[in-house]
Amino acid sequence: GENVEQHPSTLSVQEGDSAVIKCTYSDSASNYFPWYKQELGKGPQLIIDIRSNVGEKKDQRIAVTLNKTAKHFSLHITETQPEDSAVYFCAATPDFGNEKLTFGTGTRLTIIP
Amino acid sequence: EPEVTQTPSHQVTQMGQEVILRCVPISNHLYFYWYRQILGQKVEFLVSFYNNEISEKSEIFDDQFSVERPDGSNFTLKIRSTKLEDSAMYFCARSGEGISYNEQFFGPGTRLTVL
Numbered sequence: 001g002e003n004v005e006q007h008p009s010t011l012s013v014q015e016g017d018s019a020v021i022k023c024t025y026s027d028s029a030s031n032y033f034p035w036y037k038q039e040l041g042k043g044p045q046l047i048i049d050i051r052s053n054v055g056e057k058k059d060q061r062i063a064v065t066l067n068k069t070a071k072h073f074s075l076h077i078t079e080t081q082p083e084d085s086a087v088y089f090c091a092a093t094p095d096f097g098n099e100k101l102t103f104g105t106g107t108r109l110t111i112i113p
Numbered sequence: 114e115p116e117v118t119q120t121p122s123h124q125v126t127q128m129g130q131e132v133i134l135r136c137v138p139i140s141n142h143l144y145f146y147w148y149r150q151i152l153g154q155k156v157e158f159l160v161s162f163y164n165n166e167i168s169e170k171s172e173i174f175d176d177q178f179s180v181e182r183p184d185g186s187n188f189t190l191k192i193r194s195t196k197l198e199d200s201a202m203y204f205c206a207r208s209g210e211g212i213s214y215n216e217q218f219f220g221p222g223t224r225l226t227v228l
Contacts, residue, residue: 036219042222043204044204045219049215049216091156098161099215100146100171101156101158103155104155
């Protein structure tokens with residue numbers, strides 16, 4: 001089955017700086033890669049996703065890149081703000097439709113004011 | 114506004130007791146999922162449910178677990194005889210629509226504490 005590795009496990013950045021979180025996956029059949037933000041006591045919230053036919057996707061201050069050959073994808077947050085502090089999870093799934101998500105181990109991002 | 118609502122928000126039970134966790138979708142979607150998250154760990158897939166049948170289940174989803182949609186609206190996860198290691202956050206999720214069919218939207222979760 002799929003195995004998703006995520007690093008770093010914790011990340012602290014100064015407000016206004018950029019943050020990068022990286023994930024690797026093992027199953028070449030995986031074609032859909034969402035990122036979730038989880039705030040304390042809440043459920044994971046989908047913030048951005050990318051499919052394998054695209055190398056990069058951007059939405060305001062967040063972007064995701066995908067290298068399908070190397071089987072890794074990354075989340076980039078620019079101009080970080082205090083409200084970006086949360087745990088971020090990457091995930092992967094085959095694009096066959098409605099398949100289970102396999103999650104990474106999470107990154108606790110702390111924005112230092 | 115949450116994509117799905119879950120009740121209760123927190124459930125405390127004694128080991129060996131049965132618990133039922135409930136999920137109510139905001140709109141009528143066909144695909145639903147249950148995931149769990151042990152404190153401080155990653156989110157793990159339990160089961161997917163499509164058209165009133167289990168579509169896929171993980172090795173975690175053993176005979177102690179069951180899912181159903183008894184009234185066509187509420188979607189329930191039952192644990193027959195809880196164990197200490199069942200203590201976790203349990204999340205219900207629903208699928209997206211149209212070209213967003215792969216997207217999964219999570220509810221706020223139920224915190225299950227087994228004593």
